[in-house]
Each structure stands twice: as structure tokens, then as C-alpha cells.
Amino acid sequence: MAYMGGYGGYGGYGGYGGYGGYGGYGGYGNLNASGMGSLLGAGEGAALDPMTVQGLQTSVQAISHAAGNATPHPSRELAFSSSENLDIWVDWVRASLYLSDFMSELHWDVVSRPVESVVLSQRSRISGNVQPFYEVVRPDASVFEEQLKYVRSYMDQRPERTPEIVTQLGFPTPYFAMILGLNGARNKKTLELITVTQVLAAHVAMIVKHHLAIRRPDRIGATVLPMIPTPGHGSFPSAHATEAFAVTRMLEGLVDASQSHYPDPDKRKKLLRKQAERIAVSRTVAGVHYPVDSWAGALLGKMVGEIILNKCGISQVMTGLKYEAKAESDFMLSMYKDPDWKDHGVSELQNCQVAESANFKWLWDRAVDEFDL
Secondary structure (H helix, E strand, O other), rough: OOOHHHHOOOOOHHHHOOOOOOOOOOOOOOOOOOOOOOOOOOOOOOOOHHHHHHHHHHHHHHHHHOOOOOOOOOOOOOOOOOOHHHOOOOHHHHHHHHHHHHHOOOOEEOOOOOOOEEEEEEEOOOOOOEEEEEEEEEOHHHHHHHHEEEEEEHHHHHHHHHHHHHOOOOOOOHHHHHHOOOOOOOHHHHHHHHHHHHHHHHEEEEHHHHHHHOOOOOHHHHOOOOOOOOOOOOOOOOHHHHHHHHHHHHHHHHHOOOOOOOOOOOHHHHHHHHHHHHHHHHHHHHHOOHHHHHHHHHHHHHHHHHHHHHHHHOOOOOOEEEEEOOOOOOOOOOOOOOHHHHHEEEEEEEEEEOOOOOHHHHHHHHHHOOOOO
């Protein structure tokens, strides 16, 4: 996630901003949280120097007569409202379309009675009905006071985890790329899909964070002393956990769709889940998140990942999740499963379905093609 070091008012969202011409893994182009880069320029190529601009002008004047008169010629346009046109749009335009598509169907309710909570729903394209897929209850302050003991207990791991913590201030794409052997030249659309998932997960997490408005550990415990600057937004849920588990859920689907590529798909998926856990827990080690933040974020990420899979055409019925934080809960992958997670405040909501999106399906198909042997 990129708001440490790049969050300046969402300013840079490093995740959509580092694929450096697809050469690396950080994001792609200059795309920021809005998906629109610096609004102008991402993926457009470098601006020409003044001398070249002047040279082009004089060249136009010198050669334009060779084209003859200005009589218009018949032409045809691109297909109307077609996802196939995504191939020729610059990356920041695609990013904007994915973001608009996803957010247009997202609905949220802020509930104050009988308890304070936030409910996220998907609005059906067909019926217009909203289908709740995630609910989180705002914990009492005493829960976070009790959670401080876990935050302090993780501080001993800081020397070992420092390189990971620092390099995961932005989106931790290289950590997932390592597991699947992704390459910036070969897996451009897969990396784009990962980045899109991270950005969408972050947007959704910010909505929930804003309404719940939970202070960070260092604000209520003087002995926490974070090893990195405290982010300028709420603690609960963890957006790093949301993004990591959303990417993991999406990549699990991609691994399943690429069975012929990987001889050991189940092992890859286990590694993805373990990596997501480590990314989430490292934020507690750093002193900026409680374990219950990771719980809330991981559950939210799971649902975001499943929504994206459905939009990509991997149809499945989603079972919504509700989270009520428990003061005595640490966050471990061994607990993050049904029925074990019920002891940690997780319960089920109704089932809901999400329609396929032509734009997401376009990206998914091209990502899957990159694993064709």
C-alpha cells in the first residue's frame, strides 16, 4: 500500500506509481489512488523537448503540401462501448474505468443503533437491490486498550522484519510476484490486475476507516513507539491487510485458472495466504496496527477479492461476513478460517452475487493468457 511515503492526500499512491513502464512491480505508470495518475500523462510518454517541438513545426510547414488538397476521406470508428477498446487506451484510462466500474456498485450504510457499525453492500445491476457483503461493528475503546499488550509483544521482531516493513510501505507487489514467478516483461496484465485489486481494496478500506475513526496504538499507549511514521488515517481496519488478502483471494483464482502452468498450485496458494498474513502482522510489529485491525482488514479483503473474481467472470456465490472484534484475539492464519474464526468474532451474513463486468473480464482473460504454455 502506498500511502506511507506517497499518501500525501492520496498523492501518489505509490502502488499505481511504480511499474515504471512495466519494468518493476510497484504499480504502473504514474497512476495514483484515483486511478488517473497525475491526471495527464500517465502512460502517455515523455514530453518532447522544446527544440523537437519547434523542429516538428518547421517540418510540417515543409512537407504538408505533399498530401495534396484537404478533401476529407471516408473513415470508420472503433466499436461502440466495447471492452476491446481497452487495448488501445493508456494505462491511466483503464485504471479510471476499473475504479468507476467497481465503485459504481458499492453502497455503504453507517448504522448508529443498536451498535455503531458500517455495512458494505453491492448494488445489483439488474434489480438495483443492495446485497450486504461485509459488516463491521465499532469496538469499544477497552478492546484497543487490551490489544496494546499484543502490539508491545511484537516489538521484539522489529530488527528481523525491518527490511520487509520498510519495503512494504508501498504496495507489496514484489512479495506476491516472488511466489508466482511474475516478470514485468511477461506478466504485464497480471501485474496490472494485482495493482487494480490493491487500489480498489484501499479505496474500500478508507471508507470504512473514515466512519469507524479508531485511533492508532501510539495515541493510546505511550510505550508502543512506532518504528515508522504513523499513517494519517484511522487504524481499524488495516488497509494493508485488506489489500494483501484481496490480492491473495484474487490470485488464488488466477492460480486455479492456470493449472497447466503450475505443477504445485495448492502450495502456491498456501504461500500466498501466508504472505498476506505476514504483511498484515508486520504492521503490528511496526507499531501502527492492533491485531484486530488485521482481522477486520483480512475479512474485508477476502470479500473485495471475491467481488473482483466475480467481475472477472469467475462466478461464485459470496457469503457475506460480519466482524465483532474480541479484545483477546491475536491475528494468525491458523485462526482465519471457518469455523475457528467464529471464536474471534466472525459470523456469516446472507449470500450475494456479483455480475460479470466486461472491463474486468477483458483484463482477466489477458492475465490468464500470460500463463499459457
